[in-house]
Amino acid sequence: EDQVTQSPEALRLQEGESSSLNCSYTVSGLRGLFWYRQDPGKGPEFLFTLYSAGEEKEKERLKATLTKKESFLHITAPKPEDSATYLCAVRDNYGQNFVFGPGTRLSVLP
Amino acid sequence: EPEVTQTPSHQVTQMGQEVILRCVPISNHLYFYWYRQILGQKVEFLVSFYNNEISEKSEIFDDQFSVERPDGSNFTLKIRSTKLEDSAMYFCASGRSANEKLFFGSGTQLSVL
Numbered sequence: 001e002d003q004v005t006q007s008p009e010a011l012r013l014q015e016g017e018s019s020s021l022n023c024s025y026t027v028s029g030l031r032g033l034f035w036y037r038q039d040p041g042k043g044p045e046f047l048f049t050l051y052s053a054g055e056e057k058e059k060e061r062l063k064a065t066l067t068k069k070e071s072f073l074h075i076t077a078p079k080p081e082d083s084a085t086y087l088c089a090v091r092d093n094y095g096q097n098f099v100f101g102p103g104t105r106l107s108v109l110p
Numbered sequence: 111e112p113e114v115t116q117t118p119s120h121q122v123t124q125m126g127q128e129v130i131l132r133c134v135p136i137s138n139h140l141y142f143y144w145y146r147q148i149l150g151q152k153v154e155f156l157v158s159f160y161n162n163e164i165s166e167k168s169e170i171f172d173d174q175f176s177v178e179r180p181d182g183s184n185f186t187l188k189i190r191s192t193k194l195e196d197s198a199m200y201f202c203a204s205g206r207s208a209n210e211k212l213f214f215g216s217g218t219q220l221s222v223l
Contacts (some may be wrong), residue, residue, distance in 0.1 A: 008202030030207060031209060034211060034212075036176065036214075039221075041199075041217075042216055042217070043114075043201050043203075043212070043215050043216050043217050044153065044201070044214045046211045046212070049210070049211055073213060087153065089153075092162075094163050095166055096141065096158040096160070096166045096208060097143070097155040097158055097166055097168070098143075098155065099155070100145075100152050100153040100154075100155075102151075102152045102154065103152065
């Protein structure tokens with residue numbers, strides 16, 4: 001059974017204070033790892049897809065990396081508008097569903 | 111930019127009543143999903159739908175649940191006899207192919223009293 005854990009559960013940063021979020025996964029054949037952002041009361045919003053170990057994707061202040069067991073979402077010089085819950089999800093080679101982790105709740109203080 | 115739309119945004123119902131949650135996926139997408147999120151918990155898979163049939167379902171998706179794509183644009187989730195524990199945010203999602211990202215709607219907050 002595919003499993004996804006995320007750490008930390010919650011993270012408070014000062015504006016401009018860079019940090020990283022972790023997603024650890026166990027999956028029988030990774031088809032893709034996905035990062036989403038979720039604002040309160042809203043649906044997940046797509047950020048990145050990573051398909052193979054060593055791959056990196058970047059968008060504004062966010063950078064996602066992937067190894068064979070985990071993925072990191074690096075946030076450089078965050079701003080208050082980056083405050084949200086960041087979700088990691090995996091898809092394996094055998095099913096169609098996405099298995100989500102519990103998320104990291106990020107707060108960036110001005 | 112195209113988006114997944116869900117109606118209603120909020121639904122309040124009495125225990126034992128039937129509810130239908132509605133979704134309009136993105137028009138050229140072929141894969142359709144329902145997920146739910148109980149307050150403070152993770153997003154959980156319910157069911158996937160492809161080529162006019164269920165392709166995968168979770169243990170949560172028991173006989174009380176059904177899905178339908180009645181026409182070329184709508185995708186519905188029916189809960190036949192709601193229970194208190196069905197209270198959650200229900201998200202519809204669609205994708206263009208099996209390998210690509212999913213686009214999520216804004217959700218329907220279901221409250222069962």
